[in-house]
Amino acid sequence: MANRRETTEPAPTTLDRLRSRLRVLYLGTTPRAVRFQVVMALxxxxxxxxxxxxxxxxxxxxxxxxxxxxxxxxxxxxAARGLLTVSFTRWLTRPMTWVDIAILATLLLPATFSNFAFLRAFRIWSLSQSKVFTLLVKRAGCGEWEDVIRACVNFLTFLFLVTGFVYTTFFYHEAGIDGFIDALYFTVATVTTTGFGDITLPGALGKLTSIVTMIFGISLFVRLAQAIVRPHKVVFPCPQCGLQRHETDAVHCKACGHVLNIPDEGS
Known part of the structure; x- marks a missing residue:
């Protein structure tokens, strides 16, 4: 009789069990996972x-x-995101990972890394990219305005990102809140290309900051205008060609003609 080798799976370690629980909470769709994700979003x-x-x-x-x-x-x-990732190297090379690390440094050592505090505005953008954001928008009955809301969030992120950079670089020496208000005022005037000229940034760095703010500000304005005026489309990948967006009453894919079965918003 041939010897049969018994194979037994190793018992899960504490780290494996922790990863499993975090995966259920962060990536799951159960009521408990959704509640956890909503709490984290709040x-x-x-x-x-x-x-x-x-x-x-x-x-x-x-x-x-x-x-x-x-x-x-x-x-x-x-730490939770790091444990959830399949490839630690890939997680470490994500831009938002380093942004969060920089934000953590500004919180733990505010005197040393105060000049990087403007990076905290990226938290606005990261919140809008979460699944919970999409879920909350749809549950609020604003699913058709999701693109507009995201465009507004992107614009606000850019606005406060530039305001934070201008404040920490040029107006941080002013006492009270006057410096922050001046930075916000300059940013809004520059992004809207109003250019009153009563507040200007000195030196070559100030000119470069104004140029970049105007260029990206106009681009975000155009993106926001497009999101507002263009017809609402639903996200439903075509099984044939993979086209993501279609009209709400579309029966066939406009790219390949494949028959679609788009569910209603309320279903």
Whole structure:
């Protein structure tokens, strides 16, 4: 009788069980997973509000406590994302990973990395890219305005990103909130190409900042206008050619003519 070798699977380690639980929470569609994702999205929203209101607060004890709580939350999210990834190298090369690391550094060492605090505006954009954002938009009955909302979020991200850079680079020395308001005023005037000229940025860096702001600002304005005026389309990949967007009442794919079966918004 031939010897039969028994194969037994190794018992899952604590790390494997942790990864499994995180995968269910972050990527699952169960009610518990959806609740967790909504809570994380609300936490991100609270973080964004804290970042936007940051210039209005002094560096008091309460501010530092909230600052370190947010740092712990972002560190937890970074660690969770790192455990969920299939390829650690791929996760490490993602731009948002390094943005979160930079944000974490500005929270833990505000005196050393204060010049990079404007990167916190990227949290607005990252929130709009989550599945929970799409779910909440559809549940609110605004599914047909999803592209418009995303375009608005992209514009706000750019607006506060430039405002933060201008503030930390040119107006940080001004006391109180006057510096932040001046930076926001300059950014809005430049993005809209109004150009009042009462506030200008000095030196070559100031001119380059103004040029980049105007170019990207106009592009985002055009993108926002297109999202508002163009007809609403649904996202439904064509089984034949893979075309993603179709008219809401489309029966055939306009690219290949394949018969579509697009479900209703309410189904």
């Amino acid at each position: 936490a991100d929203l609270a973080i964004i509000i804290f970042f936007l209101l940051g210039p209005y607060f002094s560096g008091g004890r309460t501010y530092l406590i909230v600052d370190y709580i947010i740092a712990a939350l972002i560190a937890f999210e970074l």
